[in-house]
Amino acid sequence: xxxxxxxxxxxxxxxxALILETAENRLAAHGPDxxxxxDVARDAGIAHSTLLHHFGSxxxxxxxxxNQMTHRLLQDILEQLSxxxxxxxxxxGVLEKAxxxxxxxxxxxxxAWLMLTGQRAETGEDVADRLLHDVVEAIYAHSVAxxxxxxxxxxxxxxxxxxxxxxxxxxxGLSGPVLAPIIGLTNHEAQVDFRQWLSDLLSSxxxxxxx
Numbered sequence: 244x245x246x247x248x249x250x251x252x253x254x255x256x257x258x259x260a261l262i263l264e265t266a267e268n269r270l271a272a273h274g275p276d277x278x279x280x281x282d283v284a285r286d287a288g289i290a291h292s293t294l295l296h297h298f299g300s301x302x303x304x305x306x307x308x309x310n311q312m313t314h315r316l317l318q319d320i321l322e323q324l325s326x327x328x329x330x331x332x333x334x335x336g337v338l339e340k341a342x343x344x345x346x347x348x349x350x351x352x353x354x355a356w357l358m359l360t361g362q363r364a365e366t367g368e369d370v371a372d373r374l375l376h377d378v379v380e381a382i383y384a385h386s387v388a389x390x391x392x393x394x395x396x397x398x399x400x401x402x403x404x405x406x407x408x409x410x411x412x413x414x415x416g417l418s419g420p421v422l423a424p425i426i427g428l429t430n431h432e433a434q435v436d437f438r439q440w441l442s443d444l445l446s447s448x449x450x451x452x453x454x
Contacts, residue, residue: 259297266308335446342412342438351416379405386449404445
């Protein structure tokens with residue numbers, strides 16, 4: 244990196260933003276092992292001591308990155324799956340949107356990293372819980388409106404549908420690009436047709452009258 248760029252003066256907020264952006268790029272490229280302080284400092288074009296001044300250690304840097312990325316994830320989910328947008332929505336559309344949010348934009352990788360490393364964001368867990376509850380309730384309400392009974396079985400089917408869609412989205416986000424061509428799926432089949440097929444399958448199961 245040119246020496247002039249290394250000497251560029253930044254506010255503390257700008258420096259932290261640069262460090263976190265660099266750390267996020269390294270996470271995407273190398274996984275959690277790419278978040279060593281020395282490596283992030285080198286890629287950001289700043290001194291090792293400067294990064295330590297802002298974050299203190301690799302663990303503190305990881306914690307700050309988790310919080311930033313989790314907040315972004317929650318903002319995306321809030322935007323796409325807000326209670327207002329879910330009102331009156333068809334189960335198929337709700338499931339497709341949930342799949343899109345979880346599988347795309349790098350969210351699946353973040354969520355897998357959080358689960359594998361046992362890390363948790365400082366805030367946002369209550370919001371995430373409420374959002375998932377809202378998705379289940381929206382599908383349940385539509386099922387009842389279509390003639391299914393207000394029963395534990397109907398609620399269970401709504402929960403199972405959301406659960407399966409979330410797990411499939413996580414798998415698609417992590418390994419879909421590798422598995423799809425092995426199975427013989429085109430990009431359109433994997434990214435469009437499969438999502439529609441799964442949403443049709445799940446919504447028909449949720450709405451199906453049980454005899």
